Amino acid sequence: MRVPPLTTCEKEVILEALKSGKRFDFRGLEEFRGVKLVVGSEIGTAICTIGNTKVIAAVSAQIAEPSSMRPHKGVIIIDVDLSPMANVSNEHDRLGSKGMELIRLLELIIRDSRCIDVESLCIRAGKEIWKVRVDVRILDEDGSLLDCACLAAITALQHFKRPNVTLEPHHTLIYSEYEKAPVPLNIYHMPICTTIGLLDKGQMVVIDPTEKEAACLDGSIVVACNKRREVCALHQSTNLVLSTKQIERCVKLAMSRAEALTAVVSDVIKQDQRERSAFKRPDGFSITTPSLILTSGTAAARQINAPRIQHGREPEEKMLYQPSVIVNENPLSVGSVKQEEVDEDALIAEQLSIIQNSVGGVAVSDPQSSGVSKRKKEKEMVDDLLDGICDSEEEEVKTEILGSSEPMEVVLPVVEQQKDEEDVTSWRKKKKKV
Amino acid sequence: MAGRLREMRCELSFLKNADGSACFSQGSTCIWASCSGPGDVHASKANEEAMTLDISYRANCGDNKFSVLNNIIQSTLAKAINLELFPHTGLVVTIHGIQDDGSMGAVSLNGACFALLDNGMPFETVFCGVLIVRVKDELIIDPTAKQEAASTGKVLFAVCKGTDGFPEVCSMDVIGNWDYLQLEAAWSLAQPSASAIFEFYTSVMKRKHSVDEH
Numbered sequence: 055m056r057v058p059p060l061t062t063c064e065k066e067v068i069l070e071a072l073k074s075g076k077r078f079d080f081r082g083l084e085e086f087r088g089v090k091l092v093v094g095s096e097i098g099t100a101i102c103t104i105g106n107t108k109v110i111a112a113v114s115a116q117i118a119e120p121s122s123m124r125p126h127k128g129v130i131i132i133d134v135d136l137s138p139m140a141n142v143s144n145e146h147d148r149l150g151s152k153g154m155e156l157i158r159l160l161e162l163i164i165r166d167s168r169c170i171d172v173e174s175l176c177i178r179a180g181k182e183i184w185k186v187r188v189d190v191r192i193l194d195e196d197g198s199l200l201d202c203a204c205l206a207a208i209t210a211l212q213h214f215k216r217p218n219v220t221l222e223p224h225h226t227l228i229y230s231e232y233e234k235a236p237v238p239l240n241i242y243h244m245p246i247c248t249t250i251g252l253l254d255k256g257q258m259v260v261i262d263p264t265e266k267e268a269a270c271l272d273g274s275i276v277v278a279c280n281k282r283r284e285v286c287a288l289h290q291s292t293n294l295v296l297s298t299k300q301i302e303r304c305v306k307l308a309m310s311r312a313e314a315l316t317a318v319v320s321d322v323i324k325q326d327q328r329e330r331s332a333f334k335r336p337d338g339f340s341i342t343t344p345s346l347i348l349t350s351g352t353a354a355a356r357q358i359n360a361p362r363i364q365h366g367r368e369p370e371e372k373m374l375y376q377p378s379v380i381v382n383e384n385p386l387s388v389g390s391v392k393q394e395e396v397d398e399d400a401l402i403a404e405q406l407s408i409i410q411n412s413v414g415g416v417a418v419s420d421p422q423s424s425g426v427s428k429r430k431k432e433k434e435m436v437d438d439l440l441d442g443i444c445d446s447e448e449e450e451v452k453t454e455i456l457g458s459s460e461p462m463e464v465v466l467p468v469v470e471q472q473k474d475e476e477d478v479t480s481w482r483k484k485k486k487k488v
Numbered sequence: 489m490a491g492r493l494r495e496m497r498c499e500l501s502f503l504k505n506a507d508g509s510a511c512f513s514q515g516s517t518c519i520w521a522s523c524s525g526p527g528d529v530h531a532s533k534a535n536e537e538a539m540t541l542d543i544s545y546r547a548n549c550g551d552n553k554f555s556v557l558n559n560i561i562q563s564t565l566a567k568a569i570n571l572e573l574f575p576h577t578g579l580v581v582t583i584h585g586i587q588d589d590g591s592m593g594a595v596s597l598n599g600a601c602f603a604l605l606d607n608g609m610p611f612e613t614v615f616c617g618v619l620i621v622r623v624k625d626e627l628i629i630d631p632t633a634k635q636e637a638a639s640t641g642k643v644l645f646a647v648c649k650g651t652d653g654f655p656e657v658c659s660m661d662v663i664g665n666w667d668y669l670q671l672e673a674a675w676s677l678a679q680p681s682a683s684a685i686f687e688f689y690t691s692v693m694k695r696k697h698s699v700d701e702h
Binding site for chain 2: 193196
């Protein structure tokens with residue numbers, strides 16, 4: 055979304071007021087806005103507010119492998135997130151040129167000013183180091199963004215404590231906060247940023263400009279310094295030509311500011327430590343606005359009672375319930391099983407088993423035993439018959455010699471006997487007839 | 489079966505640049521939500537029939553490109569607001585999880601609704617979020633971070649106010665094994681919680697607009 059630019063008349067009014075030494079928020083030209091610092095209940099989080107500018111910084115640490123160039127130094131990473139919450143012209147997950155500038159400057163101020171002892175972040179040289187990550191999230195912007203972000207980051211770093219570790223020959227033990235007290239970072243000094251707006255080619259200074267004022271100014275200079283009166287970083291936003299005197303003046307202003315804010319930061323941290331050591335759970339960022347403000351509201355914690363129908367049903371009911379889940383399935387879908395089919399299958403299977411059993415019983419016991427006995431009978435009969443035939447043959451041998459028609463009669467009965475042995479009875483009858 | 493809903497606090501319109509903003513906390517879980525729009529949107533994202541939603545939940549640490557909460561917030565918002573009223577525009581909702589002490593999903597949904605109410609979006613129905621977790625066969629509403637870590641299942645209900653004024657499920661996000669009865673029990677707990685949250689909405693918005701009455 056686009057942001058409407060500052061109108062010409064607005065710009066003229068603001069400039070006119072500034073030149074006469076007045077500002078729209080009733081400050082003097084060399085007056086700062088109020089600073090509010092809150093540390094969270096989670097360790098290493100802080101919200102900083104300067105006027106309407108709001109920034110949250112969160113510090114986290116993890117163990118990583120160091121680079122081969124610096125095997126015994128920890129790493130500090132700074133990340134800035136400019137969300138549409140801060141300014142509607144921002145987009146999610148996209149850093150514009152403003153965001154890039156902010157990251158570079160924060161890196162310059164926090165990392166390159168060597169305010170944190172990175173050597174103490176080394177666990178095992180060349181193997182394990184602490185990687186400290188500072189996430190700066192801009193929540194609302196109204197000028198002096200860098201001041202606010204830097205203050206939030208420094209406070210969060212001061213508030214942060216990394217887990218304690220001990221080194222064993224082959225491994226590293228990391229302790230939770232209940233086993234061993236976490237260790238705060240070693241911070242040598244606190245660089246504090248101050249944005250100073252310049253007007254009239256650097257002749258006039260406007261301290262801590264708001265967004266609208268910054269849009270009217272010729273440029274601005276950012277001075278980062280600590281309470282030991284050392285300048286940590288100097289950054290000029292536009293290409294104005296400034297004399298040494300003008301810069302010295304700016305640095306002097308920044309130094310007094312740095313001293314004041316360092317005291318505020320250490321106060322906040324000390325207060326938090328006192329509360330924590332007394333086992334009092336800190337409020338953190340929970341809202342503490344007075345109830346007088348109309349845009350705020352509070353609802354006390356309350357008990358929720360559910361209607362007591364569902365209270366603890368028996369497992370049998372669960373069993374009862376389940377078939378309906380199957381029915382609810384789409385019967386048209388591939389691979390689904392209809393309840394009727396299931397029943398039919400079961401029925402068929404049952405019938406089949408009954409049939410098999412009955413068939414087996416019949417086939418194995420009755421017919422085979424009876425068959426065997428039948429066979430025996432048959433055999434006996436056949437034997438008898440054969441004996442009888444032999445007898446008759448002997449008789450007929452005699453006749454063979456006598457008549458030619460006799461042998462035909464003898465062959466016939468033998469053939470008949472081979473044809474149907476079972477039909478013994480009929481054969482017998484025949485024989486008798488014969 | 490009973491549960492408790494932690495203390496709810498909220499502050500509206502406290503950000504300068506966003507159209508609607510809310511700081512909402514439940515217990516010590518706290519979020520800041522902002523909402524800007526309907527405004528112009530990049531041509532590649534513009535929809536000629538409806539408003540484009542751009543929703544992002546952002547945690548304190550790490551990369552925030554994708555968050556599990558984005559989906560449920562987006563689908564709930566799409567149902568709660570009549571998007572077709574504002575074609576060719578965009579609505580940007582940003583939720584910053586400032587302090588996490590459990591049930592972040594529910595708190596972000598509530599905060600998003602407050603930000604939209606503060607912005608004055610025309611709602612079809614207001615919505616809220618209720619997170620219910622199961623710890624050893626016991627259901628807990630609005631769990632703290634410890635309870636959430638010990639849970640074996642989570643259900644996040646996005647609840648709408650139905651036409652008859654009673655809560656209705658708008659969308660939900662379930663993690664873990666739940667049988668139907670347990671889900672029913674969870675819903676029976678979520679209903680009164682949602683009603684309580686809706687009451688809170690009403691009281692806060694009445695208070696905010698009370699200046700106009702006098």
